[in-house]
Amino acid sequence: MILVTGATGKVGSEAVRLLRQREIPVRALVRNPEKAAALAQAAAELAEGDLEAPGTLDEAMKGVTTVVLVSPGVPAQEINVIDSAVRAGAGHVVKITSNASADSPIARRRWQTEIEAALAASGLDHTLVRSNAYMQNTLVLAPAIAKTSSFGSSTGAGRLGMIDARDVAAVAAVIAASPAPHVTKTYWLIGPELLSYYDVAAVLSTVLGRPVTYRELSSEEDQEAMIRAGLPGPVAAMNAQVFSMIAEGDAAWLTEDVPSLLGRPARSFGQFATDFAAAFC
Numbered sequence: 001m002i003l004v005t006g007a008t009g010k011v012g013s014e015a016v017r018l019l020r021q022r023e024i025p026v027r028a029l030v031r032n033p034e035k036a037a038a039l040a041q042a043a044a045e046l047a048e049g050d051l052e053a054p055g056t057l058d059e060a061m062k063g064v065t066t067v068v069l070v071s072p073g074v075p076a077q078e079i080n081v082i083d084s085a086v087r088a089g090a091g092h093v094v095k096i097t098s099n100a101s102a103d104s105p106i107a108r109r110r111w112q113t114e115i116e117a118a119l120a121a122s123g124l125d126h127t128l129v130r131s132n133a134y135m136q137n138t139l140v141l142a143p144a145i146a147k148t149s150s151f152g153s154s155t156g157a158g159r160l161g162m163i164d165a166r167d168v169a170a171v172a173a174v175i176a177a178s179p180a181p182h183v184t185k186t187y188w189l190i191g192p193e194l195l196s197y198y199d200v201a202a203v204l205s206t207v208l209g210r211p212v213t214y215r216e217l218s219s220e221e222d223q224e225a226m227i228r229a230g231l232p233g234p235v236a237a238m239n240a241q242v243f244s245m246i247a248e249g250d251a252a253w254l255t256e257d258v259p260s261l262l263g264r265p266a267r268s269f270g271q272f273a274t275d276f277a278a279a280f281c
C-alpha cells in the first residue's frame, strides 16, 4: 500500500491518479473529504487526516510500505509523517522537495533541508525529488492574462527551468511503484527548456492566438502585487526573494532526470499552456 500525502494538491492528486491507473493500491491522505471526489473516482482508499495530528497519521499509515511525502513543506508537519512512517515500519519515503540548502536565503528552502535531514536521520529508505518551479505557478497570473493579455514579474530576463507538476507526480509514481533502484538517490526535475518570462509570453501568445506581453517589475512592485492578489505578506516576501534570484540566474539549469526516469521527454511549457489554455482565456 502506498500512502500519498497532499493528495488533493497538484503533485499528490496526479500521483494518486497515475498509481491507480497501474492498479497499484493507494491510500490518499486528505484533511477535507469534500475535496476528495476525484481521488475516490480513481478508486483510491481515502484516509482522513491532518499533518498536525500524529494520531490520524498513524491510522493512515497502517499497512503502508511506501509514502509519497508532499505538502506545503512545514517541517513539524512533514516530520510528523516521517515519525509515523518509522513507527509503522514503512519501507520507503519519496520526498517531494525543492532546490533546498541549509544556507539558502529563502526560508522555505531551509525548511525543506530540515525535513530532508530528519528523513536521513530516520533510517528510512528514501528518495529526494527536487524541482525549481512548477509551470502551474503561472496559473496565478492567469486571471490577469485573461483580463489584460499582460503580466508582470520581478524575474527580469532571468531564465528558468520550469517543470510541469504532472511530471513531478509521474516521477514520484514511478519511484513509489518500484523504489529499490532509487534508494538514497536525489533527482532534479526540470522541463525540456530554459525560459524567461519573455519566452513564456511568446508561448502564451502562440497558444492563445493573441499577443500576451510581459513587463518587468521591481521586487517591491511584485511583492505589492502579490499581496494585492491575496498572498500573505511573508509568502509574498519569500516569492519576491526567489524571483530576484531567478533574475540573477539561480534557476537556469537543466537535467536529463525526467526523460531518464520516465522514458519520455518532460512536458514543455507549450504543452502545459495548451492543456491549461482555458485558464488564460
Ligand SMILES: NC(=O)c1ccc[n+]([C@@H]2O[C@H](COP(=O)([O-])OP(=O)(O)OC[C@H]3O[C@@H](n4cnc5c(N)ncnc54)[C@H](OP(=O)(O)O)[C@@H]3O)[C@@H](O)[C@H]2O)c1
Pocket: 005, 006, 007, 008, 009, 010, 011, 012, 029, 030, 031, 032, 035, 049, 050, 051, 052, 070, 071, 072, 073, 077, 096, 097, 098, 099, 112, 130, 131, 132, 133, 134, 137, 165
Ligand atoms: N510550486 C513550486 O514551484 C514548487 C517548486 C519546487 C518544489 N515544490 C514543492 O512542492 C510541494 C508542494 O506540492 P504541491 O504544489 O503539489 O502542493 P499544493 O498543490 O499546494 O497542495 C498541498 C497539499 O497539502 C495538503 N495539506 C496542506 N496542509 C495540510 C495539513 N495540515 N494536513 C493535511 N494535508 C495538508 C493540501 O490539502 P488541502 O487541499 O486540504 O489544502 C494539499 O493537498 C512543496 O514541498 C514545495 O516545496 C514546489
